[in-house]
Amino acid sequence: MKLDIDGIQAFVQVAKLGGFYKAADRLNLSQTALTRRIQKLEAYLGLRLLDRTTRSVALTAVGREFLPRATRLVDELTESVDRLKDMSRWASGDVAIACVPSMAYQQLPAVIRAYAEKFPANRVRLLDRNSTQVADAVRNGEAELGIHIRMRAHPELTEHPLLQDPFMLFCRADHPASTLSHVTWKALRGIDLIAVSGASGNRALLDHQLARHKIDIRGRCEVEHPSTAIALVSAGVGAAILPSATLLEGTHPDVRRVPLQEPVIRRTIVLIRRRNAALSPAAQAFHDLLTRQLSPAASPALSTRLPARAGRGKRL
Amino acid sequence: MKLDIDGIQAFVQVAKLGGFYKAADRLNLSQTALTRRIQKLEAYLGLRLLDRTTRSVALTAVGREFLPRATRLVDELTESVDRLKDMSRWASGDVAIACVPSMAYQQLPAVIRAYAEKFPANRVRLLDRNSTQVADAVRNGEAELGIHIRMRAHPELTEHPLLQDPFMLFCRADHPASTLSHVTWKALRGIDLIAVSGASGNRALLDHQLARHKIDIRGRCEVEHPSTAIALVSAGVGAAILPSATLLEGTHPDVRRVPLQEPVIRRTIVLIRRRNAALSPAAQAFHDLLTRQLSPAASPALSTRLPARAGRGKRL
DNA sequence: ATGATTGATGCACACTACGCATGAAACTCG
DNA sequence: CGAGTTTCATGCGTAGTGTGCATCAATCAT
Numbered sequence: 262m263k264l265d266i267d268g269i270q271a272f273v274q275v276a277k278l279g280g281f282y283k284a285a286d287r288l289n290l291s292q293t294a295l296t297r298r299i300q301k302l303e304a305y306l307g308l309r310l311l312d313r314t315t316r317s318v319a320l321t322a323v324g325r326e327f328l329p330r331a332t333r334l335v336d337e338l339t340e341s342v343d344r345l346k347d348m349s350r351w352a353s354g355d356v357a358i359a360c361v362p363s364m365a366y367q368q369l370p371a372v373i374r375a376y377a378e379k380f381p382a383n384r385v386r387l388l389d390r391n392s393t394q395v396a397d398a399v400r401n402g403e404a405e406l407g408i409h410i411r412m413r414a415h416p417e418l419t420e421h422p423l424l425q426d427p428f429m430l431f432c433r434a435d436h437p438a439s440t441l442s443h444v445t446w447k448a449l450r451g452i453d454l455i456a457v458s459g460a461s462g463n464r465a466l467l468d469h470q471l472a473r474h475k476i477d478i479r480g481r482c483e484v485e486h487p488s489t490a491i492a493l494v495s496a497g498v499g500a501a502i503l504p505s506a507t508l509l510e511g512t513h514p515d516v517r518r519v520p521l522q523e524p525v526i527r528r529t530i531v532l533i534r535r536r537n538a539a540l541s542p543a544a545q546a547f548h549d550l551l552t553r554q555l556s557p558a559a560s561p562a563l564s565t566r567l568p569a570r571a572g573r574g575k576r577l
Numbered sequence: 578m579k580l581d582i583d584g585i586q587a588f589v590q591v592a593k594l595g596g597f598y599k600a601a602d603r604l605n606l607s608q609t610a611l612t613r614r615i616q617k618l619e620a621y622l623g624l625r626l627l628d629r630t631t632r633s634v635a636l637t638a639v640g641r642e643f644l645p646r647a648t649r650l651v652d653e654l655t656e657s658v659d660r661l662k663d664m665s666r667w668a669s670g671d672v673a674i675a676c677v678p679s680m681a682y683q684q685l686p687a688v689i690r691a692y693a694e695k696f697p698a699n700r701v702r703l704l705d706r707n708s709t710q711v712a713d714a715v716r717n718g719e720a721e722l723g724i725h726i727r728m729r730a731h732p733e734l735t736e737h738p739l740l741q742d743p744f745m746l747f748c749r750a751d752h753p754a755s756t757l758s759h760v761t762w763k764a765l766r767g768i769d770l771i772a773v774s775g776a777s778g779n780r781a782l783l784d785h786q787l788a789r790h791k792i793d794i795r796g797r798c799e800v801e802h803p804s805t806a807i808a809l810v811s812a813g814v815g816a817a818i819l820p821s822a823t824l825l826e827g828t829h830p831d832v833r834r835v836p837l838q839e840p841v842i843r844r845t846i847v848l849i850r851r852r853n854a855a856l857s858p859a860a861q862a863f864h865d866l867l868t869r870q871l872s873p874a875a876s877p878a879l880s881t882r883l884p885a886r887a888g889r890g891k892r893l
Numbered sequence: 894a895t896g897a898t899t900g901a902t903g904c905a906c907a908c909t910a911c912g913c914a915t916g917a918a919a920c921t922c923g
Numbered sequence: 924c925g926a927g928t929t930t931c932a933t934g935c936g937t938a939g940t941g942t943g944c945a946t947c948a949a950t951c952a953t
Contacts, residue, residue, distance in 0.1 A: 291944085301941095313901090314899090316949070334653060345622045540638075633931095912937090
């Protein structure tokens with residue numbers, strides 16, 4: 262009925278070391294206790310595993326047959342347990358993170374580099390999806406952490422704002438708007454706009470905000486991915502309204518960003534995790550690194566920083 | 578340090594059944610105790626395996642990773658333990674028995690048949706060796722029981738006499754001695770004898786006894802195996818001195834056995850086992866069957882029966 | 894023969910794990 | 924929307940189990 266692993270471990274040690282004293286010492290136990298463990302195990306099984314005189318110990322036929330299996334069982338068990346303990350001590354193990362592409366390009370690489378340096382043994386699986394898919398991946402456990410654009414909060418998830426990212430007007434250096442210090446939404450009326458289609462979370466957010474402010478903007482041209490939109494801007498097709506962070510520093514030197522005002526519309530990038538779900542140590546370590554790196558320093562001046570919240574769930 | 582298999586088993590059951598109450602019921606435990614087991618395991622490992630709200634239970638990332646291994650460990654352990662318990666209850670398992678050939682032909686087949694009928698699942702490995710090899714096999718644990726000719730007792734072994742077997746003169750029906758009711762050793766002087774070489778335990782015993790009685794017998798022809806000797810007798814080469822039990826009933830109808838007297842020399846067939854060595858249940862069952870069958874009934878009239886001694890070591 | 898080593902046993906104690914009763918949170922249903 | 928039900932967590936007293944100390948018994952070394 263009850264699984265007497267201690268008895269089996271005792272048996273293995275006695276058999277391996279060939280004596281109760283040595284085995285007792287190895288197990289940090291008195292010889293008395295060890296004797297009793299073996300006796301208990303044998304009584305429970307109803308057969309003898311060890312033939313012992315006062316002078317020597319030998320395996321019985323049954324004991325000899327059982328020993329290899331017993332050894333393997335004990336070894337595997339200790340190894341499993343040790344590995345789990347290491348996971349907590351060293352935060353070892355793999356992490357799966359779901360993330361919106363823009364963040365995957367911009368902020369995350371630095372974090373992943375730092376993480377890889379600190380925990381060389383751990384692998385990071387990065388699921389780059391759109392905003393709703395990120396939320397889904399976290400909800401169903403596919404990823405432990407997610408980074409996406411804040412949307413109506415799902416009850417199963419907790420959010421932790423990382424940074425805010427204002428929408429800006431992207432245009433080429435030779436565009437009339439490129440030299441302005443800012444543009445208002447109303448002023449966009451006469452400009453050829455490149456829109457990003459609805460699959461992105463950005464579009465939903467933007468539409469919602471614009472509707473709230475009764476601003477009507479229509480694009481002349483629509484593309485799937487923000488990066489395509491930038492390519493079109495760079496090619497002189499027109500201007501695009503995109504989150505500031507969409508443009509990687511250094512790339513497309515001919516594209517300018519002009520702040521959009523009245524109102525300033527921001528998307529909020531949030532870190533999400535399952536409510537009431539404990540993070541694995543590996544994920545916890547990543548979480549810590551992420552919040553630490555994305556709060557005090559980093560992030561271009563165009564993105565508004567948010568105060569870091571010590572938002573990590575308490576560990577047991 | 579300590580292997581908490583109960584905790585792991587608890588974890589497995591909770592994960593499998595998806596709830597503490599169900600798992601507690603399955604483990605014949607209160608929900609309280611189960612909660613504590615999980616808590617203890619998690620505290621020991623330093624990480625959470627189960628995310629539990631008051632309403633539901635879900636695996637953490639670590640828990641999900643650990644579950645398959647944990648399940649396998651618990652299953653293998655229970656299966657091993659159950660098999661060992663079955664071994665004691667049903668006397669299941671294999672038995673190795675070392676035995677001198679003559680007994681292997683004569684008495685043992687009936688015992689093995691009975692054993693096979695009673696324990697169909699058990700296999701019997703029969704090591705047919707000569708007398709000293711039988712003793713060796715038992716001493717080094719190759720066989721749990723041995724049947725051989727009594728020789729100077731080894732201190733590691735205990736003996737249990739099974740039957741006595743007088744040496745007789747084997748001759749063909751047309752041999753001059755074949756009609757005699759008995760022959761004395763002295764009368765063998767003028768007879769062509771077929772001797773069996775020294776490898777057999779019989780020869781050593783016989784030489785020793787003959788020397789003690791100052792009887793000098795030399796064979797004209799020497800063979801290795803008793804069965805060969807009988808074949809030669811049957812072919813009319815001469816007569817042979819062999820233990821009575823050498824001749825299987827029904828075989829060689831032309832060969833007669835004539836009792837040898839002055840003195841009657843007997844070999845004693847003994848059952849041996851390691852001193853202080855507990856028998857496996859399977860071997861114990863065989864032991865019981867053997868002593869029961871070879872004491873009250875059986876054995877031809879020519880072999881002197883010995884009273885059965887209740888010589889089985891006490892089981893725990 | 895004597896001392897040393899090794900496994901078994903009697904006994905007392907302490908700790909752990911257990912169950913009961915109860916609390917807190919969350920889902921359900923009228 | 925509130926009462927009832929379900930489910931996991933916790934405080935507390937208790938019983939049982941495992942443990943160590945001291946000692947015995949058997950065997951080996953010398």
